[in-house]
Structures are given as C-alpha cells and as structure tokens.
Amino acid sequence: MPFAWMVNAVWVAITAVVIVTLISRILKTKLPLGLIGSAILTIVLGQGLIIWSGNPDVPVLTTVQRNIWLAAAFFLALSTTLRAIKWLLLELLVYRRSVKIPPFLLDISEWFILLLVVLATVRLVFGVELTGLLVTSTVASAIIGLALQDTLGNLISGISLQIEAPFAVDDWVEIDGIEGIIVRQNWRTLTLLTREDHRVMLTNSTVAQSKIINYSRPTNRQIQTVYLTLSESYSPNLVKETLMASVQGLDDVKLHPRLRSHVVSMQDGCVTYGLSYWLDDYSDKIIARDKVLTRAWFNLHRVGIHIPDPTGNFKLHMIPQNAKQLAMHSRQEELFATMQSLEWLDVLNETQLKQLADHSAASTYTSGEQLVRQGDAGDSLFIIKEGAVSVYVQSEDGRSVFTNNLHAGDFFGEMSLLTGEARSASIRAEEETEVIIIDKEAFTNVLTQDPTILERFVTAIERRQKGNTQRLREDSARRRREMENGRDAFIRRIRRYLRVP
Structure with missing residues (x-):
C-alpha cells in the first residue's frame, strides 16, 4: 500500500472529525466519547507520520516498525471515519427525522468493513498471503459452522426484528409470557425490565419464535378489563351500574364507550361481570386496576352486594333466628x-x-x-x-x-x-x-x-x-395579584430592552 495513501486516509479522518464537530455545534449536541478518543489517537499517529516522512533528522525505522505504524494509522483513520459517518446517520436521520435505521445494523456494517480492512492491511502492508487462511478443511468448516449456529441465528433474527420493527426501546411488551419494558436491543439479545425491576434477557431467536404483544403500539392507550364473579341473586343491571360508578370520577381511567360493564358468563349459580376501561399509560396498569377494584369493593358493599368466597368451600355458622334483627x-x-x-x-x-x-x-x-x-x-x-x-x-x-x-x-x-x-x-x-x-x-x-x-x-x-x-x-385576589405582578414584570422587561425610562 503506498505511503501517500496512508497519509491521505489520516487526513480524511481528521477532516471528517472536523465536519462532525461543526455539525454537533450547530445541532447543539455532544459527540460520543468513543469518537473523540479515536479522533485524538488518529491525530497523534497522523502527526507522527508527517514528522517521520518530512524530517530527515528522525531515525530511519525498520521495515517491520514502518509497516506496523502505517497499519495502525490507517486502521485508526478508517475507524474514526466510520464512527463519524455512523454518528451522522444516527443524529441526522434516526434521532432528528425518525428514520428507522437499526443501530446495531450500523455496528455490524462497521465491523464488517473493519474486518475487510484488517485483511487488506495484512495482505498489502505485511505481504501475507490469505489463501491458506481462507481455504480450510471440511472438518474445520463443520466445527466452526456448528459453533456459530446459535450466534448466526440470533444475528439473523435480530436483523429481521429490526427490519420488521414490531417494537422499539421503551415499548411495553409481552414476549414469551414475560411482560416488561424494552430497555436494550442488540445483535444477539433483547433486554426487558419487568415491573418487579428484574432485567430479563431473551435471545433474538427466542423473540422471533414467540408471540409478541406490544402494549405501546399504535398508542399507549389500551383497553383493560377486570372481572368479578358475584352471586346470581343480584340484579345484573344493579351490578353493572354499581361497577360503572366505580370508574366515574377517576382522572386517569375512562369507561370504554361500548363495552363498559357487561355480563361475561353465567354458571354454577354465579355471574361473571367484566368492567372495561381505557388506560392512557400502560405503565400505570397495576395502579389503575387497584383504584378500580378498590372503588368497586366500596360501591358494591354500599348497595349490599358481597363478593363470594372464590374457593367454593362451605362454611357452617350457628346463626340465631333473629340474627338480622340483632345486627340491625x-x-x-x-x-x-x-x-x-x-x-x-x-x-x-x-x-x-x-x-x-x-x-x-x-x-x-x-x-x-x-x-x-x-x-x-x-x-x-x-x-x-x-x-x-x-x-x-x-x-x-x-x-x-x-x-x-x-x-x-x-x-x-x-x-x-x-x-x-x-x-x-x-x-x-x-x-x-x-x-x-x-x-x-x-x-x-x-x-x-x-x-x-x-x-x-x-x-x-x-x-x-x-x-x-x-x-x-382570597383565591380571586391572589390570582389578580399574580396577573398584575406578571404584567408589571413584563412591562419592566420591555422598558429595559428598549431603554425606555
């Protein structure tokens, strides 16, 4: 590989870093630490190349030392350029314009290009023939293929999931019976944070083969239904009206316009009722359900409706004939x-x-x-x-x-x-x-x-x-004072800006 090509690659990397830095200043965002560190190393090695190539007083390096220096400088320069391009794509397209580009696909592309550069550098700089490395025995190929089977499966599954995009980071999902919020997705695994604050890691191949329920798509607003089983002796209309009154007055819970309260089933002397309501934020599912069921318990007891024993066990009590009169x-x-x-x-x-x-x-x-x-x-x-x-x-x-x-x-x-x-x-x-x-x-x-x-x-x-x-x-007077004070402050601000006494 010509020496001038190496130096030009370093200058391209430095130019890319300068351009990215200017863009970050314009967009008012920070550069990643990895890109900054890679840029500093590239500049140091590039400066060394310039001093070594243009200063006759510098001792002549051996061929091996020269090749190592050239390979390191070229590899760092290319890595810095790729990092800068990746940052530009993520910042300008993904974060700013919401273009769906899977981040780990960019990582894979970067690793693939760097691998090709390493092989090319070994061949052109050090003169090592790669034919012997590429041509392996059948047994070795089978061993490597079997060893990488799961890894490649997770990689391909991760790419397909990123392309189809059934979910994204910060979505509430249920995968393989596990409910949680997605906190991370990479080329091999998907990490969920459950309501119990547990981190669960699922391989991409497992996710691709499982049923996925996304509670954040198309919006965070979801329909939730709670079920209560009561005795058939109570009027269904009374029960449904009482259950609907449980939701009314809750700020973060609204009744579903069509389902509302409804009879689900009748069997064994019991009637199962459903109460459906809108949930604006799925993360509040347990809190909202607690509010609804607590209100339902109080409302049902106020009208004399009691929830039966779910075990179905018979309980014998000695009750006097005048028990009702005594209780009253x-x-x-x-x-x-x-x-x-x-x-x-x-x-x-x-x-x-x-x-x-x-x-x-x-x-x-x-x-x-x-x-x-x-x-x-x-x-x-x-x-x-x-x-x-x-x-x-x-x-x-x-x-x-x-x-x-x-x-x-x-x-x-x-x-x-x-x-x-x-x-x-x-x-x-x-x-x-x-x-x-x-x-x-x-x-x-x-x-x-x-x-x-x-x-x-x-x-x-x-x-x-x-x-x-x-x-x-007092409340009206306080609001009037706030409005007057705000108006006076606004006028003073205008006068200071226009320099009006």
Missing part, C-alpha cells in the same frame, strides 16, 4: 352512640336521637372518592363518623377551589336537605371515610318538634358559608 339493633345502637357524642346535637333528647338513628344509614368511601358533586340534587345530610373529607367550590372561571377540610363530627349537605337546593360544593374523601346519612323525613320531624336545633343549624350554616366565601375571595 347493634348498628342502630352504634349510630346512636356516635350521634350522642356530637355537640351540635346535644339539644336532642334520647328519643329524638334514637329516631334519627333508626332512619339513618352508614356508608364507607375510599380515598379520592367523591361523596357529593356540586350542582347535583340531594335530600340527605351527611355526618362524618370516621375519616376526613375536603370541600371544593367551583369558582367563576370554572376552577375547583379548595375551601375547607371536615373531620369526624362535622356535617355537610344541610342546605340540600332543608331547602331542596342543589349541592353547593363538591365533597371528596381524603382517606377511608365512614359517614352517617340521615333520612330527610326523620330529620324534618325532629326539627319541627324542637326549633332550637334549627337555630343552631342556621348558625353553623352561616359560619360555613362565610368561610367558603372568604376562601373564594
């Missing part, structure tokens, strides 16, 4: 004890409190569940037995403004109960909250018998409404 009496006594401890009900005598307890019910809501929605009609009063709720009022611009927190012993819903007005605020459970719901007719009878409680209610209502109004005023 125990519940009413518990509600009566709670009401008796409330200060704002201390004007009621024992008979009046028992009357309220006999006509009231208890319900439990989970965290984040909405008890009351502003604008809805209502005719019941809620007393918080355990837990806490937040009160939100819709402002003039349509935003939901937090106004208050209510805890055990507080009440809400009195305006709808007493005047028939729509709910004036939205109430949301901040934690698992149990409330007592008092019947309108029973409470009206108590109020007509003792007007004193009405006066206390009016006082509490005025205090509550005053607090809500004050919160809304």
Whole structure:
C-alpha cells in the first residue's frame, strides 16, 4: 500500500472529525466519547507520520516498525471515519427525522468493513498471503459452522426484528409470557425490565419464535378489563351500574364507550361481570386496576352486594333466628352512640336521637372518592363518623377551589336537605371515610318538634358559608395579584430592552 495513501486516509479522518464537530455545534449536541478518543489517537499517529516522512533528522525505522505504524494509522483513520459517518446517520436521520435505521445494523456494517480492512492491511502492508487462511478443511468448516449456529441465528433474527420493527426501546411488551419494558436491543439479545425491576434477557431467536404483544403500539392507550364473579341473586343491571360508578370520577381511567360493564358468563349459580376501561399509560396498569377494584369493593358493599368466597368451600355458622334483627339493633345502637357524642346535637333528647338513628344509614368511601358533586340534587345530610373529607367550590372561571377540610363530627349537605337546593360544593374523601346519612323525613320531624336545633343549624350554616366565601375571595385576589405582578414584570422587561425610562 503506498505511503501517500496512508497519509491521505489520516487526513480524511481528521477532516471528517472536523465536519462532525461543526455539525454537533450547530445541532447543539455532544459527540460520543468513543469518537473523540479515536479522533485524538488518529491525530497523534497522523502527526507522527508527517514528522517521520518530512524530517530527515528522525531515525530511519525498520521495515517491520514502518509497516506496523502505517497499519495502525490507517486502521485508526478508517475507524474514526466510520464512527463519524455512523454518528451522522444516527443524529441526522434516526434521532432528528425518525428514520428507522437499526443501530446495531450500523455496528455490524462497521465491523464488517473493519474486518475487510484488517485483511487488506495484512495482505498489502505485511505481504501475507490469505489463501491458506481462507481455504480450510471440511472438518474445520463443520466445527466452526456448528459453533456459530446459535450466534448466526440470533444475528439473523435480530436483523429481521429490526427490519420488521414490531417494537422499539421503551415499548411495553409481552414476549414469551414475560411482560416488561424494552430497555436494550442488540445483535444477539433483547433486554426487558419487568415491573418487579428484574432485567430479563431473551435471545433474538427466542423473540422471533414467540408471540409478541406490544402494549405501546399504535398508542399507549389500551383497553383493560377486570372481572368479578358475584352471586346470581343480584340484579345484573344493579351490578353493572354499581361497577360503572366505580370508574366515574377517576382522572386517569375512562369507561370504554361500548363495552363498559357487561355480563361475561353465567354458571354454577354465579355471574361473571367484566368492567372495561381505557388506560392512557400502560405503565400505570397495576395502579389503575387497584383504584378500580378498590372503588368497586366500596360501591358494591354500599348497595349490599358481597363478593363470594372464590374457593367454593362451605362454611357452617350457628346463626340465631333473629340474627338480622340483632345486627340491625347493634348498628342502630352504634349510630346512636356516635350521634350522642356530637355537640351540635346535644339539644336532642334520647328519643329524638334514637329516631334519627333508626332512619339513618352508614356508608364507607375510599380515598379520592367523591361523596357529593356540586350542582347535583340531594335530600340527605351527611355526618362524618370516621375519616376526613375536603370541600371544593367551583369558582367563576370554572376552577375547583379548595375551601375547607371536615373531620369526624362535622356535617355537610344541610342546605340540600332543608331547602331542596342543589349541592353547593363538591365533597371528596381524603382517606377511608365512614359517614352517617340521615333520612330527610326523620330529620324534618325532629326539627319541627324542637326549633332550637334549627337555630343552631342556621348558625353553623352561616359560619360555613362565610368561610367558603372568604376562601373564594382570597383565591380571586391572589390570582389578580399574580396577573398584575406578571404584567408589571413584563412591562419592566420591555422598558429595559428598549431603554425606555
């Protein structure tokens, strides 16, 4: 190989690095460390070649030393040029224009070209004949072929997967029964990161032969369905309405417009129901399912629907004949004890409190569940037995403004109960909250018998409404100040730029 060709190859590599560096500055991106290191070595060896070729004072190298230096300089120069071309293709086409060029195909091409260069360098620089290396015995060829069978299979499978592109890095997939997000794909293996934070490596040949489910294509939005098996004694319409109410109010979960809640099967005295909903991000699958099933459990229990034992085992209990009456009496006594401890009900005598307890019910809501929605009609009063709720009022611009927190012993819903007005605020459970719901007719009878409680209610209502109004005023004033401050800052910025006093 001529010496001038070697020097020109070095200069081509240096020129390529300079061009790539300028492009990286224009695109405001960083060069890979491998390309920088290869460029530095190329420049060092190239400078040595120039000094050695143009300076007569440098000692003459032996033929072997000369050939090694030339081969190393040429190999580094070509490697640097290939790295620069690869970086340009990835940066300008793959990353910038989303052109589908498999990265490891570029790696394979680079290795193949470098292998050819090594063989050519050995032949032209060192004068070694390659015929003996290329012509091998039949036994040696069979051994090498068998040894590389799996490797070549994975390589070919990886190339076919890259060309078909059934998935990409960061996609949620299920392959060979393993679910996870793709974190890496190379010429031999595919690496998945499971929900348990385990890294699972699958060979490309295994992936190519397996069923692939991609949960990120064509979009991250997927339909999920949860199944519940209940007794056939419950009305399917009641069950479906209750299940659909479980999803309503969840920000990240929306009901499917057609499937919604549906009957899946009926057998052995049980009915299996499906609840289908849209999931915007598949990575939140478990979190969303937990929210849906938790809401479903609370909603089902509130309407008296209980989930049967999945084992099908019979459980024998000695139940007295008046078990239902005893349970109801125990519940009413518990509600009566709670009401008796409330200060704002201390004007009621024992008979009046028992009357309220006999006509009231208890319900439990989970965290984040909405008890009351502003604008809805209502005719019941809620007393918080355990837990806490937040009160939100819709402002003039349509935003939901937090106004208050209510805890055990507080009440809400009195305006709808007493005047028939729509709910004036939205109430949301901040934690698992149990409330007592008092019947309108029973409470009206108590109020007509003792007007004193009405006066206390009016006082509490005025205090509550005053607090809500004050919160809304404070929120509006704060937003006005923010807008005014932002406007003043913007004007000051313009004046500084235009140098206007």
